[in-house]
Amino acid sequence: MGRLQRSFFGRPTLTVARELLGKSIVKLESSGDLLSATIVEVEAYIGETDLACHARHGRTQRNQVMFGPPGIAYVYFIYGMYWMFNIVTEHDGFPAAVLLRSVLPTEGIEKIRQRRGRPDPELSNGPAKITQAFGIGPAYNGYDLCAPSADFFLEDTGERLQMNGYETLIRVGIGSTPEPWGEMTWNYRLSGLT
DNA sequence: GCAATGATACAG
DNA sequence: TGTATCATTGCT
Numbered sequence: 775m776g777r778l779q780r781s782f783f784g785r786p787t788l789t790v791a792r793e794l795l796g797k798s799i800v801k802l803e804s805s806g807d808l809l810s811a812t813i814v815e816v817e818a819y820i821g822e823t824d825l826a827c828h829a830r831h832g833r834t835q836r837n838q839v840m841f842g843p844p845g846i847a848y849v850y851f852i853y854g855m856y857w858m859f860n861i862v863t864e865h866d867g868f869p870a871a872v873l874l875r876s877v878l879p880t881e882g883i884e885k886i887r888q889r890r891g892r893p894d895p896e897l898s899n900g901p902a903k904i905t906q907a908f909g910i911g912p913a914y915n916g917y918d919l920c921a922p923s924a925d926f927f928l929e930d931t932g933e934r935l936q937m938n939g940y941e942t943l944i945r946v947g948i949g950s951t952p953e954p955w956g957e958m959t960w961n962y963r964l965s966g967l968t
Numbered sequence: 969g970c971a972a973t974g975a976t977a978c979a980g
Numbered sequence: 981t982g983t984a985t986c987a988t989t990g991c992t
Contacts, residue, residue: 817987819987826987827987828987831977831978834976834977835976836975836976836977850975850976850987851974851975851976852974852975852976852986852987852988853972853973853974853975853986853988853989854972854973854974854975854986855972855973855974855988855989856988856989858987858988860987873987875987892990896989896990900988900989901987901988902988902989903988903989945987946987946988947986947987947988948986948987950985950986969991969992970990970991970992971989971990971991971992972988972989972990972991974986975985975986976984976985976986977983977984977985978982978983978984978985979981979982979983979984980981980982
């Protein structure tokens with residue numbers, strides 16, 4: 775219950791990925807809007823040896839927050855138009871993160887509809903849709919999601935979602951990644967949602 | 969099926 | 981300094 779602490783994120787990335795399913799992201803905006811959503815799909819990127827991970831070429835300007843402490847937002851720009859939101863995992867110095875790929879809005883749905891301008895099923899069922907829906911951009915790269923005063927954070931609401939466990943699949947959108955990294959089933963998603 | 973749209977990282 | 985690629989999305 776309550777906000778997820780740094781100790782939650784400072785663990786093996788696959789454990790963090792699995793346990794993030796069913797948790798919530800919450801954002802308190804300066805306008806007074808409260809946005810929240812339940813996490814239903816995430817993806818793990820683990821270390822410099824993982825050839826699908828941005829850290830595969832070592833530390834660079836783009837990926838440097840992945841090398842830092844856990845519980846920090848890693849936000850990057852891709853395809854010339856989209857922002858992607860990750861949460862840094864593992865210990866300080868080891869580059870790893872969990873990408874949020876799909877969430878179900880629970881609060882502030884009207885605000886999210888305004889921002890997305892799409893039918894409800896498409897409000898936040900993709901990584902770049904999530905950042906659009908929640909107004910997450912470059913200002914959030916390096917943001918401390920575990921700071922007590924954070925207005926954007928992860929939460930365990932204690933609510934039990936109607937579900938039937940989870941599935942693990944091959945990660946999405948990394949088509950040309952050599953084996954075995956292209957075949958690791960590090961995409962986690964809740965199954966049997968009603 | 970594919971265009972949009974520009975940063976990134978490597979090659980040279 | 982040039983360019984292939986990219987953890988995507990939405991339109992045709």
